[in-house]
Amino acid sequence: MKKSIFGVALLFFVAFMILAAFGMRPFGEPTVSEMDDYYIQNAQAETGANNVVTTIVFDYRGFDTLGEATVLFTAVIGITALFREAVK
Amino acid sequence: MKEEMSRIVRTITTLIYGFIIVFGFYVIVHGHLTPGGGFQGGAIVASAFALLVVTYGNQGIKGFLQKDIFSLIESTGLVLFIVFAFFGLGVTFFYNIMANSGGLFGNSAIIGVNPGDLNTGGTIPIMNIAVGLEVFAALGVIILTMSAGSEISRKKENS
Numbered sequence: 469m470k471k472s473i474f475g476v477a478l479l480f481f482v483a484f485m486i487l488a489a490f491g492m493r494p495f496g497e498p499t500v501s502e503m504d505d506y507y508i509q510n511a512q513a514e515t516g517a518n519n520v521v522t523t524i525v526f527d528y529r530g531f532d533t534l535g536e537a538t539v540l541f542t543a544v545i546g547i548t549a550l551f552r553e554a555v556k
Numbered sequence: 557m558k559e560e561m562s563r564i565v566r567t568i569t570t571l572i573y574g575f576i577i578v579f580g581f582y583v584i585v586h587g588h589l590t591p592g593g594g595f596q597g598g599a600i601v602a603s604a605f606a607l608l609v610v611t612y613g614n615q616g617i618k619g620f621l622q623k624d625i626f627s628l629i630e631s632t633g634l635v636l637f638i639v640f641a642f643f644g645l646g647v648t649f650f651y652n653i654m655a656n657s658g659g660l661f662g663n664s665a666i667i668g669v670n671p672g673d674l675n676t677g678g679t680i681p682i683m684n685i686a687v688g689l690e691v692f693a694a695l696g697v698i699i700l701t702m703s704a705g706s707e708i709s710r711k712k713e714n715s
Contacts (some may be wrong), residue, residue, distance in 0.1 A: 516655045517588035519675035530650030551705035
């Protein structure tokens with residue numbers, strides 16, 4: 469009984485996924501691309517760095533990187549608190 | 557109980573861990589020119605430390621890798637990152653004041669495809685180095701602390 473319910477649910481899920489895959493946009497044609505175009509056109513001139521991904525991570529979206537660094541710092545604090553006996 | 561691995565593993569580790577560390581720092585420093593950056597390069601450097609801990613055990617690396625120094629480097633990296641973010645506060649937080657200024661890391665890049673100049677990018681290379689220091693030191697602290705903690709729990713189980 470349980471297995472048949474799971475099987476029907478799986479069938480529905482797979483059918484939905486296949487239908488959604490047919491309705492996807494073609495690769496390389498996003499709906500809105502103003503932001504991407506701005507980065508690709510101006511990143512090299514504005515920041516002077518060749519790697520556009522790094523300019524986004526460390527310059528345009530610097531707050532995100534600050535959060536990631538803080539997450540790592542918090543992880544270290546958590547590990548140190550967990551193994552307090554070993555740190556001594 | 558002996559914690560070291562076999563002689564083959566120890567010899568290979570001694571040969572290659574320096575190259576892994578140098579490659580990690582190369583990825584960090586060239587973050588604004590080639591794929592990679594602070595996080596990726598820091599993870600590569602930390603993988604060399606993990607290799608050392610796995611090979612020589614927690615006792616064998618005592619005095620060579622020290623948790624206090626790693627902790628200091630980690631805090632220094634994070635503080636350096638935040639300080640250089642605050643330098644741009646005249647315009648906005650995280651504004652790149654040193655880009656195209658002509659000073660340190662201040663050359664302007666050639667537009668289009670080019671091999672790249674290390675002296676470009678403004679604050680981006682400095683932030684890459686800061687984040688790289690923070691990441692490799694943080695992962696080093698995690699590796700050292702967890703290996704020491706696992707040793708203590710093993711001792712407790714055996715006693």
